[in-house]
Amino acid sequence: MTATRTEVLVVGAGLSGLRQAADLAAAGIDFLVLEKAADLGGTWRDNTYPDAACDVESDLYSYARDRNPGWSSAYATQPEILAYLRDVARRRGLLPSIRFGTEVTGARWQADTRTWVVSTATGVTCTSRFLVLGVGGLHTPRVPDLPGSFAGHSWHSSRWNHDVDLTGKRVALVGVGASGVQLVPHLAERAATLTVFQRTPAWVLPKADAPVPAWRKRLYRRLPWTQSLHRLRIYLRREKRGLGFHHRPDALAAAEPVVLGRIAAQVDSPRLRDELTPRYRLGCKRVLFSNDYYPALNRANVHVVTGGPTALRPRAVVDEEGQEHEADVVVYATGFDVTGSFHHIGIEGADGRRLEDAWRTGASTYNGVAVSGFPNMFLLLGPHSAVPYTGAVVNIEAQSRYVVRAIRAVRAAGATALVVRPEAERRFQEGLRRRFTRTIWHVGGCRTWYHDDSTAGTVLYPGSTLEYRLLLRSVRLRDYALIR
Known part of the structure; x- marks a missing residue:
């Protein structure tokens, strides 16, 4: 020693x-x-x-x-x-x-x-x-301790198994938090079927992402203080929004129609719209951001299950109503x-x-x-x-x-x-x-x-x-x- x-x-x-x-x-x-x-x-x-x-x-x-x-x-x-x-x-x-x-x-x-x-x-x-x-x-990683055993592949989102090709597989995704919302569009495009287990729906706002233009990168390299100023601007903007979270919760209600409007415009099924509509205030749970999450749920190979899994079978995951959902792979996006x-x-x-x-x-x-x-x-x-x-x-x-x-x-x-x-x-x-x-x-x-x-x-x-x-x-x- x-x-x-x-x-x-x-x-x-x-x-x-x-x-x-x-x-x-x-x-x-x-x-x-x-x-x-x-x-x-x-x-x-x-x-x-x-x-x-x-x-x-x-x-x-x-x-x-x-x-x-x-x-x-x-x-x-x-x-x-x-x-x-x-x-x-x-x-x-x-x-x-x-x-x-x-x-x-x-x-x-x-x-x-x-x-x-x-x-x-x-x-x-x-x-x-x-x-x-x-x-x-x-x-x-926090992984639910479910009764039964699963014969296929399973892993937590933070321990991704890159050796398994999900193309054509039946995939069960447990959780629609930050990782789950990011994963849904990717899995929906590749899996034969995607079953999404959703305990509670999330408030998902659009993500204002875009490539950084070359001129801005050159500016930051030549005048570093401009990037510091931009960082400060972002910081102060977020701090202003933060007032609604820790001091004025009622102010956050102004953003709720944005998400509800996106659900109405981007989700085809009235039943699915209802299942994706949160019953709690925006901000109570972590607010998520995605531009393709709601559209991905429209795909014919995607099925949303309200509630979490209750048990495992060798080739299936059991929901709260006792129904079995066939799966070759289970991905747990269940947090930490x-x-x-x-x-x-x-x-x-x-x-x-x-x-x-x-x-x-x-x-x-x-x-x-x-x-x-x-x-x-x-x-x-x-x-x-x-x-x-x-x-x-x-x-x-x-x-x-x-x-x-x-x-x-x-x-x-x-x-x-x-x-x-x-x-x-x-x-x-x-x-x-x-x-x-x-x-x-x-x-x-x-x-x-x-x-x-x-x-x-x-x-x-x-x-x-x-x-x-x-x-x-x-x-x-x-x-x-x-x-x-």
């Missing part, structure tokens, strides 16, 4: 971990990144399903200090985003500090040495002063376990308590970046730090800068560690609950993975990203206990 020592250990080389690594490198802080896969990229490495793309504009879904003037379209596809992240890691000189193929299996705080001892599947033990978890919430990636590691805090036990009734954090009882540990894009109406990058950048500030604050105080005071975390959680009750996610008439049984009642940050970034502008040391 070998051992490695470093000041900061970052777990995960996805969108969050790479930003943290870049900021630590810029600050001259010693660090090491552990990545269980053979490549970086996280979500954008794993999700290689056909037509995978981002629903946030390319210029906003990229780091402010690492612009890409060569985006091919307004909304980037998975291969292009992955290539961008690889390029950032290369240009920033981060690759030598990333250990690929190194899965973290446990992390334990050693009170006597004021360090984190991290174990890995390869047998390497890493010791660090600080631990940063960039494992992401959209990483651990938001806290599963954190629990998978097995994290033990100051008193030996596991994070999984601390979060048994729901995740609890301070400012979405720290947890009481877990010294010198920080979360990136974990519970209470994301909002679903805009891109995640701006909040990731705020968190990464906060971690650097916290490390510097510990050093400046002559301390070895800091840990959030329970009362500070409790105040933050209670504030989240008060704010969550006035958002569209609470009053919109649906229940989603946004909700949990924690004090906050949600895994989201129920406010604007501008507010969140201001919250993390400085480290309030009075909310922490310093350990000398």
Whole structure:
């Protein structure tokens, strides 16, 4: 068994971990990144399903200090985003500090040495002063545990099986969230039959995608500030829309006729129109974007089943009414376990308590970046730090800068560690609950993975990203206990 020592250990080389690594490198802080896969990229490495793309504009879904003037379209596809992240890691000189193929299996705080001892599947033990978890919430697939067995091929959308040709196959697609809506047109064109299991219909708005003209790319290369200005414009436009999600839910009703009009114009069957019409407010669940989802459902080989699957047969999927739908392949576009990636590691805090036990009734954090009882540990894009109406990058950048500030604050105080005071975390959680009750996610008439049984009642940050970034502008040391 070998051992490695470093000041900061970052777990995960996805969108969050790479930003943290870049900021630590810029600050001259010693660090090491552990990545269980053979490549970086996280979500954008794993999700290689056909037509995978981002629903946030390319210029906003990229780091402010690492612009890409060569985006091919307004909304980037998975291969292009992955290539961008690889390029950032290369240009920033981060690759030598990333250990690929190194899965973290446990992390334990050693009170006597004021360090984190991290174990890995390869047998390497890493010791660090600080631990940063960039494992992401959209990483651990959630697949329904259905009775029975299926003899054909099946997989989650984030674990796409490219060895199986779906042409002429009978395909069952479970779920019409962000991935499912993107997959339907592709599957409908190739499968002999496509059975779509829809628990609840989605609000699907048109996607204003278009190629980026050559003149704009040249402008961004020659005058980089123009791309920064365009990014700011996109950001502010989305923040303005965000007011309807977290402060004025009634304002979102203005967009509902747009979707209802699209259903009426693009869906032929009156019965199917009714099945595709949401019975909850726009914004309560994640708003989706597609230009070809509704037309694809008109195809003769496509059948929508209202409700989820209840059982499997060797060559069929059973619906809630007991009817069997023949299938050769089952694709689960059923989302992710938001806290599963954190629990998978097995994290033990100051008193030996596991994070999984601390979060048994729901995740609890301070400012979405720290947890009481877990010294010198920080979360990136974990519970209470994301909002679903805009891109995640701006909040990731705020968190990464906060971690650097916290490390510097510990050093400046002559301390070895800091840990959030329970009362500070409790105040933050209670504030989240008060704010969550006035958002569209609470009053919109649906229940989603946004909700949990924690004090906050949600895994989201129920406010604007501008507010969140201001919250993390400085480290309030009075909310922490310093350990000398």
